[in-house]
Amino acid sequence: MTINAGMQIVLINQDFSRTVYNVTAVDSQLVTTRGLSLYIRPGITRLVEGNVLRDVSTGNTFINPNAYDGVDNDFDGLIDENSFVHYRQVKRTNTVPPKTLIDVLRPVRYINYATGAGTNPQSMIDEKRTDRFDNDQDWVLGTDDVGRDGIDGTGDGGEGDGVPTSGIDARKSLNEGRSPSPASASRRISRCSASADRPCRAARRLSASTTSSSMLRTIN
Numbered sequence: 001m002t003i004n005a006g007m008q009i010v011l012i013n014q015d016f017s018r019t020v021y022n023v024t025a026v027d028s029q030l031v032t033t034r035g036l037s038l039y040i041r042p043g044i045t046r047l048v049e050g051n052v053l054r055d056v057s058t059g060n061t062f063i064n065p066n067a068y069d070g071v072d073n074d075f076d077g078l079i080d081e082n083s084f085v086h087y088r089q090v091k092r093t094n095t096v097p098p099k100t101l102i103d104v105l106r107p108v109r110y111i112n113y114a115t116g117a118g119t120n121p122q123s124m125i126d127e128k129r130t131d132r133f134d135n136d137q138d139w140v141l142g143t144d145d146v147g148r149d150g151i152d153g154t155g156d157g158g159e160g161d162g163v164p165t166s167g168i169d170a171r172k173s174l175n176e177g178r179s180p181s182p183a184s185a186s187r188r189i190s191r192c193s194a195s196a197d198r199p200c201r202a203a204r205r206l207s208a209s210t211t212s213s214s215m216l217r218t219i220n
Contacts, residue, residue, distance in 0.1 A: 002044075002046050003041075003075075004023065006023065007023045008021065009023060010072070010076055010077030010113040010114060012077060012079070016034070018113045024042075033071070034071070035069075035070060036071045047075055048066075049067060049074040050063055050085075051083055052084070060094065078111075086110075087106075088103070088105050088107075090104075145159065145162060147159030147160070148165050
């Protein structure tokens, strides 16, 4: 992307807040985002991040290394964008001719810090379980109004109140007030495994036991 006078770029501050900067017609202007400072020359300076590059000697494609440096190299407020991970997942063999194993176009949602798109707390970006809002509109009153513990008929908080309820309360014991069966306790743990307020020990154990080759296969 070529930076021109009149364009808006996004600067990330040390506390990760964002500031929109209007590029002027001044020939050389210093801008600083978290981890990077550079002089912009309108009409000349080009910025890229996480784009696909090709090795001229082998013909293999790879991602620009700046997708892994923890810096917003293209000044759009998004850190470490990666075309393979966030836009189009592609994996081909090194045979001649190459065989395509994966080719999926799946662009992810993102916040546009210049226009404000995606910053609404009710958007699907960074969906939370604690905002008491069904962001993706898949909650059904007749079957899902089962309360905080995710089990129908227990009379726990949120059951039968007609609105979505966040996951299991971290302040309460699984066994508080009753003696659930192992199956129901397991279900309760499962229901809250993605919650930000609960430690995902089982997920961490699974992650630790996964080999690097398996992770590569999953990512690619």
